[in-house]
Amino acid sequence: MNLGFEYALPVLTDPYVIGLIVAGTLVGVIIGALPGLSSSMGVALLLPFSLYLEPIPAIALLSALYCAGTFGGSITAILINAPGAPPAVATAFDGYPMAMKGEAGRALGIAAVSSVSGGILSLLVLLFAAPLLARIAYSFGPPEYFALGVFALSMLASISGEAPLKNLIGGCFGLLIATVGIDLTTGVERFTFGVPELYEGIQFIPVLIGLFAVTELLSQAQELGRERIAVALSALKLPTLNDFRRVKNAILRSSGIGVFVGVLPAEGSTMAAMIGYNEAKRWSDQPEEFGKGTIEGVAGPEAANNAATGGAMVPTLALGIPGSATAAVILGGLQVQGLRPGPYLFEEQPGLLYGIFFAMLLANILFLFIGLLGAKVFARISLIPPTFLWPTVFALCFVGAYGLNQSIVDVWIMIIAGLVGFILKKNGFGPAPIIMGIVLGGLIETSLAQSMIIFDQQWSGFFSRPIAMAFFVLAVVSLTGSQFRSLFANLLSRRRKNT
Amino acid sequence: MKANNLRNFFIPALILSAIVCSLSSISVAQETYPSRPIDVVTHTSPGGGTDATARAVLRGARQALDANMSVLPRAGGGGVVAMAYVNNRPRDGHTVLAITPTHLFAIARGQGPLSIDDLVGVARATDDPIVVMVRSDSQLQTLEELIDSGREQPIKWGTTQIGGVDHVAGAILAQKAETQLSVVPFAGGGEIVTNLMGGSIDAAGLNLTEALDQLTRGDFRALAVMSEERIPVINDVPTTVELGYDVVFSTVRGYLVLEGTPEDRIDTLERGMMESMQQPEFQDYLQGSGLDASSIAGRVEWDNQVRRLYNDARAAMISLGIIQED
Numbered sequence: 001m002n003l004g005f006e007y008a009l010p011v012l013t014d015p016y017v018i019g020l021i022v023a024g025t026l027v028g029v030i031i032g033a034l035p036g037l038s039s040s041m042g043v044a045l046l047l048p049f050s051l052y053l054e055p056i057p058a059i060a061l062l063s064a065l066y067c068a069g070t071f072g073g074s075i076t077a078i079l080i081n082a083p084g085a086p087p088a089v090a091t092a093f094d095g096y097p098m099a100m101k102g103e104a105g106r107a108l109g110i111a112a113v114s115s116v117s118g119g120i121l122s123l124l125v126l127l128f129a130a131p132l133l134a135r136i137a138y139s140f141g142p143p144e145y146f147a148l149g150v151f152a153l154s155m156l157a158s159i160s161g162e163a164p165l166k167n168l169i170g171g172c173f174g175l176l177i178a179t180v181g182i183d184l185t186t187g188v189e190r191f192t193f194g195v196p197e198l199y200e201g202i203q204f205i206p207v208l209i210g211l212f213a214v215t216e217l218l219s220q221a222q223e224l225g226r227e228r229i230a231v232a233l234s235a236l237k238l239p240t241l242n243d244f245r246r247v248k249n250a251i252l253r254s255s256g257i258g259v260f261v262g263v264l265p266a267e268g269s270t271m272a273a274m275i276g277y278n279e280a281k282r283w284s285d286q287p288e289e290f291g292k293g294t295i296e297g298v299a300g301p302e303a304a305n306n307a308a309t310g311g312a313m314v315p316t317l318a319l320g321i322p323g324s325a326t327a328a329v330i331l332g333g334l335q336v337q338g339l340r341p342g343p344y345l346f347e348e349q350p351g352l353l354y355g356i357f358f359a360m361l362l363a364n365i366l367f368l369f370i371g372l373l374g375a376k377v378f379a380r381i382s383l384i385p386p387t388f389l390w391p392t393v394f395a396l397c398f399v400g401a402y403g404l405n406q407s408i409v410d411v412w413i414m415i416i417a418g419l420v421g422f423i424l425k426k427n428g429f430g431p432a433p434i435i436m437g438i439v440l441g442g443l444i445e446t447s448l449a450q451s452m453i454i455f456d457q458q459w460s461g462f463f464s465r466p467i468a469m470a471f472f473v474l475a476v477v478s479l480t481g482s483q484f485r486s487l488f489a490n491l492l493s494r495r496r497k498n499t
Numbered sequence: 500m501k502a503n504n505l506r507n508f509f510i511p512a513l514i515l516s517a518i519v520c521s522l523s524s525i526s527v528a529q530e531t532y533p534s535r536p537i538d539v540v541t542h543t544s545p546g547g548g549t550d551a552t553a554r555a556v557l558r559g560a561r562q563a564l565d566a567n568m569s570v571l572p573r574a575g576g577g578g579v580v581a582m583a584y585v586n587n588r589p590r591d592g593h594t595v596l597a598i599t600p601t602h603l604f605a606i607a608r609g610q611g612p613l614s615i616d617d618l619v620g621v622a623r624a625t626d627d628p629i630v631v632m633v634r635s636d637s638q639l640q641t642l643e644e645l646i647d648s649g650r651e652q653p654i655k656w657g658t659t660q661i662g663g664v665d666h667v668a669g670a671i672l673a674q675k676a677e678t679q680l681s682v683v684p685f686a687g688g689g690e691i692v693t694n695l696m697g698g699s700i701d702a703a704g705l706n707l708t709e710a711l712d713q714l715t716r717g718d719f720r721a722l723a724v725m726s727e728e729r730i731p732v733i734n735d736v737p738t739t740v741e742l743g744y745d746v747v748f749s750t751v752r753g754y755l756v757l758e759g760t761p762e763d764r765i766d767t768l769e770r771g772m773m774e775s776m777q778q779p780e781f782q783d784y785l786q787g788s789g790l791d792a793s794s795i796a797g798r799v800e801w802d803n804q805v806r807r808l809y810n811d812a813r814a815a816m817i818s819l820g821i822i823q824e825d
Contacts, residue, residue, distance in 0.1 A: 041544075047554060049781065140684075141699035182577075185684050187661030196576030196583065196611075265693055321689040322710050328689075332551040338783035405574045407545060446686070452654060453683045454699050 012358045017057045023364045024064035029370055031065070033070020033084040035209050036400020039069025040120055040326040055337045060359030062330050067119055067309045069326070070269055071367045074302055074373075076109040079381045080393050082213030086204055087269035087305035090277035092212055093438025094290060094297025101293050104178030109239040112300045112359035112371025114251050119364040121255040122262065126317075127357045133348065134318035137265050142450035142467060143462055147446035147471035148264075153269060154475040155278040161353050167433045170424070174437015177202055178445070185449035197409035204438060205416040206401040211431045211445045213397050214418025217390050219425065238375060240297065243381060247299035250280040258304035262311020268324040269308035270439055276304025282478075291430070306364075313356065317341050372431055420461050532764050535637075536567040539595045542581040542602065544574050545814060548708075549550045552624050552752050553597050555784045559775025564767065570597075577660070578602035579611040585757060586612045592764030594757045595621065598744045600664040600748075600808060607813040608662070609673065609820055615809045616758065620802030621765060622772040623753035625785070628726040629668050630703040630721045630736070642723040642742055643701055649678035657691040657703035666734055667703045667815045668725055668748035674818065675744050695719065706750050707732065711789035725749065732789060751808065753801050769798045 012018075015239075023242070032044040043062050073088030091111060098107040125133065140148075156171045177212035180191045181201030193199040227236035254276035261272035280300025281290045289296045312323030313330075320329035320341040335342050339349065346353055401414035421431060455461025462468055512685060539557060543549050549572060557568045573581040577602050588594040596602075598618075605611055631642060639645045654673075658666040661684050673680045682803055683700050685691050687707035694700050696718060704765060707730065712718040721736040725748045729738055739746045754772060756765060775781060776795045796804070816822045 044550060047551065051555075052559060073648070137693055138697045141694050141697045143699075182660075184686060185661070189686075196579040199576040199579070200574070267690055319693075321693055330549075332548070335787040336551060336555055336784050338787040380589075401679060407575065407580075409575075449698075450683055453681055456681075 001463060003047045009354075012056070012060070012355060014057075015281075017358070017439060019479075020053070020061045021058055021064045021284050021362050022361050022366060023102050025068040025366045025370070027070025028065035028363070029075070029367055031073040032069035032088075033075045034400060035082045035084050035213060035396060036074075036205055036403045038068050038073075038085050038205070038326075038404075040324075040329050041404075042069055042140075042331070043326055043329040045094060047336065049328065050333055051336055056355035058337060059330070059333060061353065062333050063119040063313070063356050063361035064328060064366075064415065066326050067306065067363050069310050070306055070365050071115045071119075071302075071371065073110070073448065074115065074298075075108065075378055077212075078111060078298070079378060080261045080389065081216040082393060082397065083098075083208060085306070088301075089208060089270060089271050089407065090273040090295075090301035090432075091298055091305075093277060093432055094293050094295075095218075095299075097291065097293030098295070098298065099382045101378075103237075103293065104382040105237050105375050106239045107241065107293075107298050108296065108375035108378055109372055110243060110247060112368055112375065113279045114247065114299040114302040114305040115238070115245060115371070116364045117251045118255040118258055118305070118307035119310060120361065121252075122307040123357055123360050123364070125259050126310045126313055126360075130314045130318045130353070133259075133263055134315050136260075137315045137319060137321060137323075137354060139210060139467060140264055140467075142454060143448040143468040144348055144471070145264075145443060146447035146451050146495075147462075147465075147468035149440050149447060151471045151475040151478065152275060153436065153440050153444065154201045154478045155274070156436060166429050170429050170431075170433030171437045174434040174439075175441040177434075178436075178441025180265070180436050184442075184446045185453070197407055201442070202413060202438075205404050206292055206410040206418045207438065209397050209401050210414040210417025210419075210437070211421040211434065213393055215425055217394055217397075218422040220386050224244040234465035238372065244294055247296050249283070250296045250299045251303040253279055253283065253302045253479070254303035255307040255426055258307025259311040261304075262308030262323055263314045265315050265321045265324075268312065269305040272308040272311075273301035273305040274436060274439065277301040277397060286399045310360065313360075317345060317353065317356070320345075334378060339429065354388075401458075500673055501529065509576050513789070524564065528573060530784060531566060532568040532761075532767060533639045535593055536569060536597070537564075537593050537595060537768075538571040538588075539597055540571045540573050540581045540585050541597045542572075542578040542599075544572055549597055549599060549638050549752055550609075552784075555781055556624050556754075556772055556775055559778045559781060560771040564771035566771075577605050578611070579605055582606075582611040582755045583615045585592060589664065591758040592756060592760050592768060594756070595753065595768065598755055599807075600661075600750060600812065601751055603805070603809045604662060604664065604667070604812050604816070607809060607816055613757075615806065618755045618805060619758055619760060619765060620798055621754040621756055621768050622798065623751060623778070623796040623804065624772075624794070625708075625752045625788070625790055625791060625803040626804075627706040627708050627751070627788075628724050629665055630707055630710070630724050630733070631702060631703050631722045631739075632695065632710060632714070632732075633722060634698065634754040635717050635720045635721065639702075640675075640720075642737075642739070642744075646676040647721055648701075648784040649676075649680065653679040653681035655683055655700040656704055656745070657683050657685055657700040658689060658693055659685060659691070662816070662821055664709075664748055664750060664812075667812065667821075668704050668746065671748075671796070672725075672739065672744060672746045675695060681805045696773045704748075706792065708788040710790060731791060731793075747811070751804065753796075755805070773797055 021041040022477040031037045032039055042065050050061055057483050070087055073083055073085030074091045074198040077088040078093040078099050081092050082244045083092050095107045108350045156167050180198055182189050246266045257276050258272040280296045281287050284296050315323045316327040316331050322331050331341055401411045404410055505762050514796055533674055540793050541553055553570045561568050565802050573584045585594050585596045606615055633639050656669045666760050669680055691703045692710055714721055721733055723742055724730055724738045727739050727740050817824050
């Protein structure tokens with residue numbers, strides 16, 4: 001059964017298959033936009049239907065849904081500060097402030113273009129370098145993940161630079177939340193208080209909904225009496241060409257980060273987006289604008305999280321090792337079709353790779369249209385009076401938190417996270433450090449414990465891992481970066497004086 | 500403008516309600532069985548192997564029984580949440596529990612509301628023995644050599660959960676062979692494969708489904724299968740029993756109802772599931788996972804296996820000191 005390009009082409013130009021991809025994209029954007037409904041759940045629910053299709057259309061449908069779902073999350077993140085999916089967390093940092101300023105359309109437009117650029121770049125990598133790049137996955141053991149985690153945590157210092165002490169407290173609070181559940185390396189229950197739903201730790205999505213949407217709802221409720229500044233119709237304006245020129249570098253940088261982090265099997269789009277956001281800030285001319293609503297703060301994470309979708313497909317297809325939770329479900333979808341992903345897959349069925357490539361490409365182009373044309377429509381949501389908008393969001397929050405595992409415990413977690421988030425916000429703590437603590441806490445702790453077993457409890461073992469050492473150096477540079485930069489600037493100016 | 504707003508809220512609302520409805524059951528009182536949708540309760544979020552297998556079984560079973568059947572995820576607590584849920588449902592055959600060794604290990608540890616006597620087997624979907632593997636450039640050619648190497652320096656053994664089936668399997672093998680393991684826990688089979696490839700660990704007990712590619716391509720070498728009989732796909736690999744170690748562990752996925760469910764309804768369920776699993780679509784699914792038709796089994800065989808697995812797990816955990824004998 002040799003399905004080459006010649007075979008894939010007629011299948012993919014079939015209007016029926018194109019229809020499937022369009023449907024997958026639309027469903028993906030909607031599922032992605034709704035908090036609590038994630039693309040992995042969407043793909044899992046579509047899986048039984050895909051069984052009735054031929055392999056290429058089936059996988060095309062699932063992968064279109066996957067990349068559209070990642071994009072969809074940014075819509076609600078920007079409009080109502082409720083990231084529809086975890087990867088869109090970082091998009092809310094600047095996207096929502098933009099919407100508050102009456103620039104919802106501009107933010108949505110930037111998000112769409114950045115997502116598509118990141119997505120398409122990662123697809124090119126997938127098509128041309130998958131087997132080669134997949135090897136990176138093998139050179140990433142626990143010590144490398146620990147070092148990567150430490151590097152990512154070092155961003156705490158820079159992610160919102162106004163109150164370093166508060167960032168540190170927030171980060172530690174996030175790390176504390178990440179300790180709940182059964183510890184992987186010891187099997188000991190921590191802070192579960194006998195609640196079985198907590199054995200596997202506090203679910204990320206309810207915390208996310210609480211910390212963002214519910215907190216925002218409470219703040220809005222406090223300000224209801226106040227006179228509202230009418231948001232002008234400029235909310236519907238799309239970004240200008242000049243805007244795109246400004247975010248070009250952020251998009252390119254974040255796409256590279258996204259592909260790399262996506263390829264690593266244990267890491268997903270959420271971490272890619274966090275690093276993408278932070279690097280956009282670090283390299284920006286106006287880092288002080290971040291968090292107040294700057295387009296670079298939207299472009300950075302959005303390009304990264306969509307690039308991570310293509311990246312995640314690399315080890316999934318080339319090694320049979322899923323690069324993300326959703327990729328794991330797609331892997332299941334391939335197996336249901338009687339196909340074994342892995343090194344043989346491309347040799348036996350090259351058509352499949354083209355199929356996935358074209359489906360994801362088409363999905364990307366489609367949501368560029370949905371994103372740009374829809375931006376004007378979606379942006380109107382930011383014009384709805386809060387008295388109508390927020391009760392609706394509140395209901396949506398409950399559905400989202402409950403829908404994940406149909407667990408009422410998750411709803412309580414959401415409510416508590418919302419209240420805690422509100423109190424913290426009143427006292428000047430931002431959500432970003434807490435989110436980073438939760439995302440990275442488990443990774444850092446587990447990979448350190450694993451590394452120590454592998455190194456026979458000798459710290460010096462890390463010196464034998466060059467990739468890990470490189471990340472440690474990056475972490476040190478990132479912590480002391482600003483000092484280095486001023487030192488460098490001093491030296492330069494002195495030299496200029498001398499000459 | 501209003502129409503647009505309306506649409507923006509209506510489409511998501513429609514899709515949401517469709518999903519919610521398909522997951523929850525609507526009760527209709529009738530005499531015949533099945534009189535309302537049958538729920539298969541899983542312990543993982545949608546997307547894992549248990550979920551995919553259940554969906555593949557249900558696809559054909561729906562037609563065979565002419566009934567509405569759906570997967571109901573009740574994640575958390577290593578199966579405890581799912582077992583608690585099933586325990587609170589009427590024992591009328593409309594609630595089926597999907598189990599893996601995880602559940603049996605949880606029961607053996609005394610977690611959750613059920614005991615082994617509450618379980619009645621319906622059918623088994625997959626039986627995936629644990630295979631001891633090393634990297635193919637490793638010096639170790641046989642299980643004996645691996646065991647010997649562990650006597651000098653503990654074998655770095657990759658497992659998933661502490662106290663889970665592959666951990667206990669490795670620990671029992673080490674105990675019987677009088678060798679030492681240094682257990683490195685990972686979050687899943689994929690991570691173990693990557694780390695075995697990358698050289699961070701020496702050996703691991705992996706399911707065939709997890710590492711079939713690496714075996715056929717020659718990246719990994721299988722040293723022993725933890726079963727009584729050899730597996731057809733890797734027929735040249737000896738079993739632990741042949742090599743003189745009575746260590747039999749496999750990752751099974753099957754379906755159970757609770758004690759007290761009417762016999763005829765269990766028979767009906769068994770018939771529906773077995774018919775579904777014998778269809779080519781399910782057989783393709785098995786083959787895609789590196790398994791074959793011997794993976795499926797009916798009530799009697801599966802029920803016996805559940806009891807044997809439970810007893811083995813309990814004995815293993817007692818001898819490892821994880822639980823106390825009472």
